[in-house]
Amino acid sequence: MENASNLKSKMYVLDTNVLLHEPLAYLSFQEHHVVIPMTVLEELDHIKDRKHDVSRDARVAIRGLDEILKNATPEQMLQGVALPSNKKAKTASNGTLIIVNDHLFADSISGLPGNENDHRIINCAVHLQKQHTNSKVILVTKDINMRLKAKGAGLNYVEDYRTDQLIDDISLLTSGYKKIAGDFWQHVGQCNTEQYGRETLHHVAKNLIPDVFYNEYLIDEGDQFAARVKSYDEEHITLKDIGYERLMNQGAWGIKPKNIYQGMALDALLDTSIELVILTGPAGCGKTLLALASALEMVIEKGIYDKVIVTRNTPEIAESIGFLPGTEEEKMAPWLAAITDTLEVLHKGDENPISSRNYIMEKANIQFKSVNFMRGRSIQNAVVILDESQNLTAAQLKTIITRCGEGTKLICTGNLAQIDSNYLTPVTSGLTYIVERFKNFEGSATINLNGVVRSRLASFAEENL
Known part of the structure; x- marks a missing residue:
C-alpha cells in the first residue's frame, strides 16, 4: 500500500452502511483509493441472507466487489486493485480498491474497545492515518454517532456519503x-x-x-x-x-x-x-x-x-x-x-x-x-x-x-x-x-x-x- 502514500492521494475508508445505501458506492471515488475493512465484508455477509430489502443491497455490493477482485492475488488486494471506470464518470478511473484485515490492528491505536464492529472500522481508519502520514485518510459513514466517535478517537477527516445527494440544503x-x-x-x-x-x-x-x-x-x-x-x-x-x-x-x-x-x-x-x-x-x-x-x-x-x-x-x-x-x-x-x-x-x-x-x-x-x-x-x-x-x-x-x-x-x-x-x-x-x-x-x-x-x-x- 506504499503507492497510496503521496501528497495528493486520498484514502476513503467505507463503512458498511454506505454500501447498503448505495451498493456500488466505491465506484464514485474514481481518482482515489478506496479501503474496505474486513469487518465491513463480515457485516455484509451477515446481512445478505436476511429477508429484507437491505439484504438485496448487501448481495449486490458483494457481487460487485467480487467482480473487481476475482482475479487478484492476496498481495494485489493489499496493494490495491484498479477500480473499473464508472459509466457516469467523464474521465477514466485511476483509483484502486484495497481490502484491509483490520483484525490485525491493536485496539490501543484508537483507544476504542474492539468488540464492536464500528470501533474496528474506526480503528482501521486511525491506523491508516498513522501509517500514511502523507495521505488524507477519510472515513465515510452515514452513521452520525460513528462520525462523532471517529473524531473523538483522533481521526482527522470524517464525512457523510453525499454523492447521491442532488442538493445540499x-x-x-x-x-x-x-x-x-x-x-x-x-x-x-x-x-x-x-x-x-x-x-x-x-x-x-x-x-x-x-x-x-x-x-x-x-x-x-x-x-x-x-x-x-x-x-x-x-x-x-x-x-x-x-x-x-x-x-x-x-x-x-x-x-x-x-x-x-x-x-x-x-x-x-x-x-x-x-x-x-x-x-x-x-x-x-x-x-x-x-x-x-x-x-x-x-x-x-x-x-x-x-x-x-x-x-x-x-x-x-x-x-x-x-x-x-x-x-x-x-x-x-x-x-x-x-x-x-x-x-x-x-x-x-x-x-x-x-x-x-x-x-x-x-x-x-x-x-x-x-x-x-x-x-x-x-x-x-x-x-x-x-x-x-x-x-x-x-x-x-x-x-x-x-x-x-x-x-x-x-x-x-x-x-x-x-x-x-x-x-x-x-x-x-x-x-x-x-x-x-x-x-x-x-x-x-x-x-x-x-x-x-x-x-x-x-x-x-x-x-x-
Whole structure:
C-alpha cells in the first residue's frame, strides 16, 4: 500500500452502511483509493441472507466487489486493485480498491474497545492515518454517532456519503413554480403568441427566465397572470397561458382551490399529459385531499382511468404485512386511514357519509396495496396515489415508478418535515431525489403547497412548537 502514500492521494475508508445505501458506492471515488475493512465484508455477509430489502443491497455490493477482485492475488488486494471506470464518470478511473484485515490492528491505536464492529472500522481508519502520514485518510459513514466517535478517537477527516445527494440544503428544493415580481408583461414586453383551439401559447426570450424546467408554473404579484412552461430551448420559452382566474375556478369532485398554490396543483393533477405529479408541503395543506378528489374526478366523472390504487410506506410494514389471516386490503387499511378519512370529508354533506364512502370506493375501484407487492407487475390505466412518500428511498420509488404502464398517472405526496425512517433525512429522501431528477422530464410536475393557508391552530403549532 506504499503507492497510496503521496501528497495528493486520498484514502476513503467505507463503512458498511454506505454500501447498503448505495451498493456500488466505491465506484464514485474514481481518482482515489478506496479501503474496505474486513469487518465491513463480515457485516455484509451477515446481512445478505436476511429477508429484507437491505439484504438485496448487501448481495449486490458483494457481487460487485467480487467482480473487481476475482482475479487478484492476496498481495494485489493489499496493494490495491484498479477500480473499473464508472459509466457516469467523464474521465477514466485511476483509483484502486484495497481490502484491509483490520483484525490485525491493536485496539490501543484508537483507544476504542474492539468488540464492536464500528470501533474496528474506526480503528482501521486511525491506523491508516498513522501509517500514511502523507495521505488524507477519510472515513465515510452515514452513521452520525460513528462520525462523532471517529473524531473523538483522533481521526482527522470524517464525512457523510453525499454523492447521491442532488442538493445540499432542503431550502434549495424545487418548488415547482416561480413568482415574478410586479406585472409579468412589463418584464416581457412584446412576444409571439399562437392560438391552438382553446390553448394560447406565448413564446418569450429565455434570458428573461433563464432557469426553468418543464411544467413549471409562472405567476406574478398582480394576481392576473398564470402560465405553465410547455417547452424551452436555448433561446425561447413556450408558455401555456392558463390565467389566474381560470386556475382558481377549476374544481374536482366538488373541491375548489383555496388559493393559487392549490390551483396549480389541481391543474397538474387533472392534466392527463402529466404522468407524474409530486405534491410536497406541511401536514394539513391538502395534498391527499387534492390527489384523491382529482383521482375520483378522472375515474368516475370523466372515465379517463379504470381504477385508483393507493399505497404508502411505513417502517413497520416496509418489508412485510404479516402472516395473520386477512386480505391485503384489510391489513393495509389502518395505515391508509388518511385516505378513508379524506373520502368521508369529501362526502360529509351526504345523509350517510360512511355509506357514500363505501359506495365510492367500489364505484372508483379504489384498491389499497402494499409497497412490498408492487414488484413484478405492471399497472395499466390507473391513478396511483403514493402517500407519505418521504419515507421511501430512491430505490423504492424507482421500483414503483417503473411498474407504471401505459396510461397510468402517478401522484406522490409527502411532507419532508415528517420523516419516520431512521436512515433518511430530508436531503436523502427518495421524494427529494425524484423532485430533482424529474424536473426536466416533460411528463412531470412538482408543486410545493407551503403557500396554502392552514387553520389558525395548525399554523400556530407549526411556528411555535
